[in-house]
Amino acid sequence: MSDGRQVAQAYVELLAEDPEAESALAIARGRLAAGRRLRSVRRVRVFELTGTLPARADMEGLFHRSTRFYNPAKERCTVRASERDPAPFAPEEALVLVLDRGLERRPAGERWWKHETGEKVEVREGTVWALAFEPGEDAAARAGELAELRDRRHGLFANPHFQDWRPAAGGTPPWPWLERPRKRGKEDRP
Amino acid sequence: MSGARVAVVQFPGVNCEAETVRALARAGLEAEVFRWTRPARELAAFDAYVLPGGFSWQDRVRAGALAAKDPMLDELATRAADGAPVLGICNGAQVLVEAGLVPGGSDGPARGTGPDERVQLALARNRMPDRTGYHTRWVWCRVEETPCPFTRGLEPGTLLPLPVAHAEGRFASAKKGRLESLVEAGQAPLRYSRPDGALADSFPDNPNGSEAAVAALCNARGNVLALMPHPERASTLGQVSRTMGGDWGVRRDRALAAADGSAFGDGPGMAFFHGLAQHLGGVPA
Numbered sequence: 001m002s003d004g005r006q007v008a009q010a011y012v013e014l015l016a017e018d019p020e021a022e023s024a025l026a027i028a029r030g031r032l033a034a035g036r037r038l039r040s041v042r043r044v045r046v047f048e049l050t051g052t053l054p055a056r057a058d059m060e061g062l063f064h065r066s067t068r069f070y071n072p073a074k075e076r077c078t079v080r081a082s083e084r085d086p087a088p089f090a091p092e093e094a095l096v097l098v099l100d101r102g103l104e105r106r107p108a109g110e111r112w113w114k115h116e117t118g119e120k121v122e123v124r125e126g127t128v129w130a131l132a133f134e135p136g137e138d139a140a141a142r143a144g145e146l147a148e149l150r151d152r153r154h155g156l157f158a159n160p161h162f163q164d165w166r167p168a169a170g171g172t173p174p175w176p177w178l179e180r181p182r183k184r185g186k187e188d189r190p
Numbered sequence: 191m192s193g194a195r196v197a198v199v200q201f202p203g204v205n206c207e208a209e210t211v212r213a214l215a216r217a218g219l220e221a222e223v224f225r226w227t228r229p230a231r232e233l234a235a236f237d238a239y240v241l242p243g244g245f246s247w248q249d250r251v252r253a254g255a256l257a258a259k260d261p262m263l264d265e266l267a268t269r270a271a272d273g274a275p276v277l278g279i280c281n282g283a284q285v286l287v288e289a290g291l292v293p294g295g296s297d298g299p300a301r302g303t304g305p306d307e308r309v310q311l312a313l314a315r316n317r318m319p320d321r322t323g324y325h326t327r328w329v330w331c332r333v334e335e336t337p338c339p340f341t342r343g344l345e346p347g348t349l350l351p352l353p354v355a356h357a358e359g360r361f362a363s364a365k366k367g368r369l370e371s372l373v374e375a376g377q378a379p380l381r382y383s384r385p386d387g388a389l390a391d392s393f394p395d396n397p398n399g400s401e402a403a404v405a406a407l408c409n410a411r412g413n414v415l416a417l418m419p420h421p422e423r424a425s426t427l428g429q430v431s432r433t434m435g436g437d438w439g440v441r442r443d444r445a446l447a448a449a450d451g452s453a454f455g456d457g458p459g460m461a462f463f464h465g466l467a468q469h470l471g472g473v474p475a
Contacts, residue, residue: 162364
């Protein structure tokens with residue numbers, strides 16, 4: 001980040017099949033035109049930390065032992081400590097990040113982090129929907145159509161009246177992703 | 191007894207259907223649970239509809255989001271357009287808002303969709319000081335002047351003690367002033383209030399940070415109501431919380447002290463079901 005603060009992202013996904021993603025896939029394929037050629041849906045929770053951060057291995061240990069972030073008995077966690085670190089997405093997956101507007105911060109996680117490390121960091125949480133479509137489909141365009149709820153036939157993942165959404169293509173999340181100005185413009189759309 | 195038939199629409203994860211059926215029956219209505227496995231077209235045989243509270247589809251994706259896509263909502267939209275009363279309680283309210291049935295009507299130019307179909311609001315995550323997530327308590331709700339049949343028997347200004355229990359109950363709109371304009375248009379039959387009747391502008395009287403203290407919204411015609419409090423959990427006097435005073439508290443205390451069964455008399459929540467029965471039976475309120 002330009003202000004000298006470090007960034008880390010932690011991606012958390014269920015080890016077992018995710019009922020939420022399965023339901024989203026079924027509804028999108030069955031009820032929404034933009035979802036007819038959807039092949040798979042994955043739901044990944046993402047935490048983004050900004051501030052003075054320890055090395056990646058130390059962060060992995062901190063995430064692992066805190067109940068504020070994930071449950072290692074039933075979820076896996078992938079930590080990105082730099083933009084070069086791989087994210088748990090395939091290149092063909094179109095990503096849609098959904099944030100509850102004004103409620104992204106996780107004060108309990110911030111308090112826990114300060115207690116454990118002595119460092120004051122900002123913790124934000126969002127949900128990433130990773131969408132894979134049949135070959136030949138314009139994945140970015142269809143993902144955009146599925147992202148924003150408009151009516152019973154259009155959109156699913158974000159209700160724009162209290163949620164923001166941000167796309168990413170090629171399976172590579174932006175760096176940072178959650179801490180960005182909230183205004184959506186045309187350049188933000190897939 | 192009006193004898194009108196009411197479908198209590200149950201999606202998987204809904205958990206208030208039995209209490210809702212009992213409250214409707216108590217008001218003289220013929221109510222039955224209508225499960226999601228039945229063909230949606232069978233809904234046409236009913237005179238009114240209630241979507242009860244709970245966690246339809248486990249709140250997957252977002253509270254009410256998946257049920258809102260169910261073919262039953264298309265059928266309910268058709269019936270509502272014909273004037274049939276539709277009440278959504280808590281999760282049912284979330285479904286109606288996510289399906290665009292509340293507030294309904296036009297809110298400016300639509301983008302490739304009919305004006306009555308567009309989703310114009312959200313029931314967003316509660317905004318509470320020093321806490322997050324699910325919150326339950328009894329609150330005061332003030333009745334407002336609206337064309338809504340569910341509150342037709344109540345004078346504007348009446349205060350009702352009702353329980354709320356939700357994590358996503360904050361009426362919100364991306365359009366500034368939208369909630370206020372719906373209040374001015376007479377589409378907010380209930381607003382959170384303080385015990386003295388003044389509008390609740392802060393927690394805990396406004397339990398979720400709802401804009402304009404809105405606790406319930408209806409469509410312009412009044413026949414579709416999204417109601418966050420649970421009237422079916424306040425259907426008898428004895429259910430009224432000891433934390434609530436006022437006239438209802440006095441009546442509750444007297445009924446409980448009498449120990450003669452009067453605690454099973456009508457509680458504040460029955461007003462909604464009696465209002466529906468009067469509407470369906472053509473009985474003046």
